[in-house]
Amino acid sequence: TQLLEQSPQFLSIQEGENLTVYCNSSSVFSSLQWYRQEPGEGPVLLVTVVTGGEVKKLKRLTFQFGDARKDSSLHITAAQPGDTGLYLCAGEVNGNQFYFGTGTSLTVIP
Amino acid sequence: DVKVTQSSRYLVKRTGEKVFLECVQDMDHENMFWYRQDPGLGLRLIYFSYDVKMKEKGDIPEGYSVSREKKERFSLILESASTNQTSMYLCASRKWGRGGGYTFGSGTRLTVV
Numbered sequence: 001t002q003l004l005e006q007s008p009q010f011l012s013i014q015e016g017e018n019l020t021v022y023c024n025s026s027s028v029f030s031s032l033q034w035y036r037q038e039p040g041e042g043p044v045l046l047v048t049v050v051t052g053g054e055v056k057k058l059k060r061l062t063f064q065f066g067d068a069r070k071d072s073s074l075h076i077t078a079a080q081p082g083d084t085g086l087y088l089c090a091g092e093v094n095g096n097q098f099y100f101g102t103g104t105s106l107t108v109i110p
Numbered sequence: 111d112v113k114v115t116q117s118s119r120y121l122v123k124r125t126g127e128k129v130f131l132e133c134v135q136d137m138d139h140e141n142m143f144w145y146r147q148d149p150g151l152g153l154r155l156i157y158f159s160y161d162v163k164m165k166e167k168g169d170i171p172e173g174y175s176v177s178r179e180k181k182e183r184f185s186l187i188l189e190s191a192s193t194n195q196t197s198m199y200l201c202a203s204r205k206w207g208r209g210g211g212y213t214f215g216s217g218t219r220l221t222v223v
Contacts, residue, residue, distance in 0.1 A: 009150075033211055042114070042200050042214030043153075050208070088153070090212075098212070100145075102152040 003027070004091055004101035012107040013079055021074045021104045023089035030092045032065055032072045037086040037103075079108045113137075116201050116215035123222050129188040131218050133201030139213070140206050142184035144168075144176065147198040147217070159184055191222045 004025045013019055023032070031050045035043035047056050049065035049072065056063045060083075062075040072089055086105050090098040117132035135142065141160055145153040145168075155168030157176040165176050173195060177185045184203075188195055198219050202212040 031208060035212075040119075040216070042202070042216050043212070044214070045211035048211060092208070097155070097158070099155075100153040102150065 004089055004099055006087075006089060006101040006104050008104060009102070010105050010107075012109065015080060015108055015110050016078050019076050019079060019106070021076075021087055021106070022071070023073070023091075023101050024071045025091060026070065027091065027093075028069050030069070032069070032092065033090045033098065034063055034072070034074055035088040035090065037088060039085075043086075043088055076106075079106075081108045081110050084108050114201055114203055114213050114215040116199075116218050118218050119216065121218060121220045123188075123191050123220065125192060125222055127188075127191045127222075129191050129220065129222075131186040131188075131199055131201075131220070133184045133186070133215055134182055135184075135203040135213070136182065137203060137205070137213065138181070139203035140181075141204045142178065143202045143204070143212070144174075144184065144186045145200045145202065146170070147200055153200065156186065188220075191220075193222050196220060196222045 007022045033048045034046045037043040047063045052067045052069045054065045060077045064073050086103045088103045089101040092098050114135045123129050143158040144156040147153050154170050156174050159165050159178045175187045198217050200217045201215040204212050
């Protein structure tokens with residue numbers, strides 16, 4: 001089993017603050033995805049990164065894939081209450097299967 | 111709006127019962143998956159299927175079986191429910207190809223008493 005570790009596990013911040021969430025592994029992945037899950041719902045795909053060193057931006061969210069394709073980070077600028085949720089990373093192996101991290105639970109306080 | 115639909119949001123079953131969790135997708139995806147989600151353990155893969163009538167074991171298949179008689183439908187079966195199978199069950203589908211994302215259902219919260 002591939003192990004993806006996310007940190008921090010829990011994060012509670014004030015509206016307007018910046019934050020970074022990390023996803024780390026000793027394994028190399030051909031791509032990596034980030035999902036957000038709201039309470040009572042399934043995860044929803046935010047982004048896929050494929051190339052080592054790749055950076056993608058989605059409004060206030062910035063995603064980076066590590067040069068060695070073993071790790072990734074998610075940076076949120078000026079967090080808003082609507083960003084509250086569980087953030088999951090998922091690393092791709094063998095072309096069709098992903099292994100999910102344990103998640104970072106983010107709470108943004110108004 | 112494309113979607114994955116799980117038949118029940120909440121289920122309460124007794125120990126020893128046979129439990130069926132149904133999942134239907136309308137995106138013509140080849141691949142379908144069943145995960146369970148537990149606090150601190152993340153999403154763990156139970157079974158997946160590449161095609162009709164095909165199934166592959168995931169990381170935690172013990173106590174579960176699956177059925178895929180039609181491309182759009184993937185069923186998870188708990189042969190004899192036990193309390194340690196109390197969990198959130200998530201169904202997902204995905205198209206073949208590198209980088210494509212999962213589309214998840216809303217989940218079924220199963221409690222075995």
